[in-house]
Amino acid sequence: MPSCPSIRNSKAACALMVALLPGGAFAPPMAAAQERAVSRLPPLRQPLEPIMQEMFDKRRAMGGAIINLQLTTGHAPKFSRAAAAMAFTIRFDALTPRALLELVILRTAQIVGSDYEINQHRPLMKLCGYSEPQIAALASWRVSPLFDDKQRAVLGYVEAMAHGGNVDDASFAALAKYFSPQEIVEITYTVGSYYANGLLTKALRIETETDGRLTVAGKC
Numbered sequence: 001m002p003s004c005p006s007i008r009n010s011k012a013a014c015a016l017m018v019a020l021l022p023g024g025a026f027a028p029p030m031a032a033a034q035e036r037a038v039s040r041l042p043p044l045r046q047p048l049e050p051i052m053q054e055m056f057d058k059r060r061a062m063g064g065a066i067i068n069l070q071l072t073t074g075h076a077p078k079f080s081r082a083a084a085a086m087a088f089t090i091r092f093d094a095l096t097p098r099a100l101l102e103l104v105i106l107r108t109a110q111i112v113g114s115d116y117e118i119n120q121h122r123p124l125m126k127l128c129g130y131s132e133p134q135i136a137a138l139a140s141w142r143v144s145p146l147f148d149d150k151q152r153a154v155l156g157y158v159e160a161m162a163h164g165g166n167v168d169d170a171s172f173a174a175l176a177k178y179f180s181p182q183e184i185v186e187i188t189y190t191v192g193s194y195y196a197n198g199l200l201t202k203a204l205r206i207e208t209e210t211d212g213r214l215t216v217a218g219k220c
Contacts, residue, residue, distance in 0.1 A: 038068040039206040041075055051077035055084060064216030065209075067120065069197075072206050083197070090190050091218050096183040098220045099128040103138075103151060104158055104190045110139050111162040114198030119208040120215050128220035150178045154187065161191045 037043055044052065052074045056066050073080040090101055102124050109117035125135050137144040141155050153174040160167040175184060200206075 039072040039204045041072055041204060044071060044074045049074070049077045051081055055081060059216055062216045062218075065213035067209055067213050067215055068206050069116070069120075069201065069215075072204055073200075083193075086189075086193050088216070090186070090193065091216070094183075094186045094190075096179070096186045096190075098218075099130070100151070100154055101187070101190050102128045102220070103130070104154060104187055105194045106135070107138055107141070107155055107158045108162050108191050108194040109198050111159070112195055112198030112202070114201045116201035116206050116208050117194060117198050123214060124217060124220075127217055153178050157187065158191055161188065162195055 035043060047053070048056065052070070055070065055074075055077075059066060059070070070080060070084070073083060090105075091098065094101060102121060106118065106121045106125055109121060122135060126132075131146075134144075134146045137146050141147050141152065147155065156171045157167060157175045160171045175187070179187065
């Protein structure tokens, strides 16, 4: 079994690698997080509820780490499982291109002010091909030349929905120009899901990960 001193990489890379090892064997970052509070709530009770153990095993098998969101929402296993199912549906089973959904997620997180979701999804934006200048310009996308018309249509819809939900006809028409009814519903669910998630991370004061642990990334 490898240990950090034997890995010829940075400490951050080492931390990420051991967090991703399957079966929970030698996973210091996650183990350390489990032993202390990572939010306003206490650590999860050990042994884990069967639902949460199954979820954690699945996340590791998919190449992800156990992040503080699950270490917090695991106090309500059935709700945590349902939320994870929605996140995986958005990430793996949507008709809407993944890159556009990541754009939706990050902008929604910015509007809500969720540092937690921003921290988790900036790397996924890079995975989906967005440049650092694009990510930096996202909050001011209206005056940036770095986004195409399709991306701007999506962002206009996100702005209206996440600022009260009353989407004007012009913003909806711009979205409908590029997306099918199914895609519009998927985009709408994504905004709503991550708006709620952002509020949850703020209300429970879930700590951002500083040890390299990332959610299941999948492919973009």
